[in-house]
Amino acid sequence: MSFIKKPAVRHPKLPLNELGLTVRDYEGGMSTLCAGCGHDAITGAIVEAAWGLSIPTHRFAKLSGIGCSSKTPAYFLRDSHGLNSCHGRMPSIATGANSANRDLYYIGVSGDGDSLSIGMGQFAHAIRRNLNMTYIIENNGVYGLTKGQFSAAADRGSKAKKGEVNLQPAIDPCSTAITLGATFVARSFSGDKAQLVPILKAAFNHRGFAMVDVISPCVTFNDHEGSTRSYKYSRDHFAPAIMADFVPPAEDIKARYEEGEAMPVELHDGSRIVLRKIDKDYDPTDRVNAVSNLMRNNDAGEITTGILYLDESQPEMHEVNNTTATPLIDIPYSKLNPGNDMLRKIQSRYR
């Protein structure tokens, strides 16, 4: 949504990925968000993850709802189709698009208002369908475009810029997603690209619904003393439980990791995520353990981060539906038309 065209400057020595593309080729238009906005750092992480996986730029589809976060798909992957939908309605657009063409990488970008208030129903049901997409919540606890109202993700007791205290409990997208049946749940911090990029790589390659909640401070309306979504608060309470590394299919894991704390999980395309436990009590493959740990840490005021839950065994929407492997948009009409003979046969039941 930029008014200024981004100059296409390329450093001659920028590294190339397997497709011979530089990271610049995965960028989009100029951001119009506030200087220092956490969302721009997430945009950067998406660009880096997509470049790093060497996925052709036009094989992504970028979808969003309404809000500051939902503007960001214009700022990455300029060679991908994007759709900025209605407030809270991105999951249904993603469901439809994925129904029609199951072969694309779907990236949905949403905010805490977009997902946890107006779009809570669609968010929940996209999870329930295990829709094959990466769903990023750029979580700042506040409505930015309308200037600073609390969102449903704001913590109880957190203070607004003008001093009002939030009295309602927060909805935690991570524990909510796990209880709804999400098969990949992660949380990170926009200020920690080293953690976020491998999480996004893993999320893009996860078969099913990958929810990535990214704490992303709002520098204009929610970065003050008393806020629990400020840069300072987030840094102070940042508690990585599981660190993740993404390993492409060709690489050997054993060469790089010691046995023990490292737990490789194979993704459907043969790539792997290596989960490294930092919190020894945390088991990201156990739903009950994950939720109880999250709740306990949450009550203690800790922001638990990392890949918090992972289950590669669940079928995604098309597998449940038994949809043909060919994307529906590529099936020629001649194959879809049952023909006049069949119509005659069908009508014999209506005589």
Added chain:
Amino acid sequence: MNKPSVNEFTIKIANVNGTGSASANGLIMKTLFRMGIPVVGKNYFPSNIQGLPTWYEIRASEKGHLARSGRVDLMVAMNAETYKQDLAEVASGGYLVYDSTWPRHNLLQRDDITIIGVPLSKMCNENFPNARARILMKNVVYAGVLAALLDFDLDVITTLLNETFAKKAHLLDANQLAIRMGYEWAQANLETPLPFTARTSDKSNGHIIIDGNTAAGLGAVYAGATVGAWYPITPSTSLMDAFKRFCEMTRKDPETGESNYCIVQAEDELAAMGMVLGASWAGARAFTPTSGPGVSLMSEFLGYGYFAEIPAVLFNVQRCGPSTGMPTRTQQSDIVASAFASHGDTRHVLLFPANPEECFYTASTAFDLAERLQTPVIVLSDLDIGMNDWMTKELQWSDTYQPDRGKVLRADEVAKLDKFHRYLDADQDAIAARTLPGDHPKGAYFTRGSGHNMYGAYTENADEYKEVVDRLRAKWETAKKYVPAPEVVYSAKNSIGVISIGSCDEACKEALDALREQGIGINYLRIKSFPFNGEVQKFIDDHEKLYVVEQNRDAQLKCLLCIECDVADEKLNEILHYNGLPLTANFVVDAIHADLAKGEAA
């Protein structure tokens, strides 16, 4: 009905819902149909599962008049709760059949009709051991009684039962026994047949009996729809049921068993519409069936589809509003709401099928228009068309049909372009080319419901914004060239015309036939689409007096005619039927008589 007549009568069966009367009623109707007699079945049912009153009305008409007749020649009164009203509804000279196992109320009597008591429960109790069978078979016994009273061809009934219960031998025996019991009892105890009877004819040859939702679902399969998203709502639910059934029959890969379609039951209508837009944006033919309350919820996305120019097909099977209204009663009261669904300057292309046959063909028209015009197209059916059993011409599919996908540039075409701009009106027909996600990096664009310019970029610039919305208005003019023309029955002699729409068609035609017999010649135009095309204006100009017949309180079709056409308000006379029952010819005839008499008095 005192004069003996053949193949012109209406039977109404009053029952309690949940007692299994549907199959017996269907059997009676199908028997008439198979005897070659034009027939229509209308179901007046409650929004309820079990225990409330329900009626099924069968009209046989050799002349082919298949609107609701508005009179009852033979009532089968099976529901004590509604007995009084059912008795009152029988036309003078008509008949009423009731279950004489229990005594009737003495005070309920009519001298101008014949009341026939049949010990239905008693016969069933004596012949069927099981309680549920006793309830169900009572319905089949009255079918047997009617077969004797109306002189049905018993072989036809036997064949129908054999087909229906081919795989359920025990049910077949019970049904055959019940029919025979009713038939034989009537022959032994009653004067049969009645003065009005059924006689074998050939008028139903080349026809089928089908409801509009089934036909529309089938039409969506033939149109090449691959994605269906929906949220259950009466009276549209059976449309997606049909689509699913026909997809399972015809769209499974014979080798892998995989589905060449994807049906998603959405969490609500908002999501259903979002899924349709998402799928259409990605390049599939996608649709959703719904009814009034669903359209209200879908309005936000309908406006999005209009502004972002995404094809979509919505079947609105209308029911009685406002609000929840009467979910199981019919109306045409979403015309205005559909035409302008959503905020801002939004307008939608509407199509108006009049019967199941048109529902089938309108499906592919709707997809072709939606993709050609890159906009949501709403098909306005209604409960009467969608859920009732109509006799309709056999459906044909031209295997040379190719879907009109509109201006879609696929990878090879995009590759040849210097640069792609999504909303550039290159052909000067107000329709820009679109591309599909995943095809080619050069085709990428950003779709948004916010202000955008002709290049597809975000804008808040006054001129750039205006350019886009003005082009959308110009596209409305383009649409007029593509939408189906109205049906016109015209004679230069007549200075009066009737304009009508959708399911009013049968009643209007029957009414005009009746008026013609009385020496009143009236021309007829049936709207099939919005925007209207030039023929509508011409018809208005050609007549001194026009009646607009429609099924809503607020004259919504007339309202659109006044907005879109050059016509003085007083030239359009309203004939409005909106009590939830289908329109009858008599209603139209009476309204026209009353109006003409008014003119003579003045």
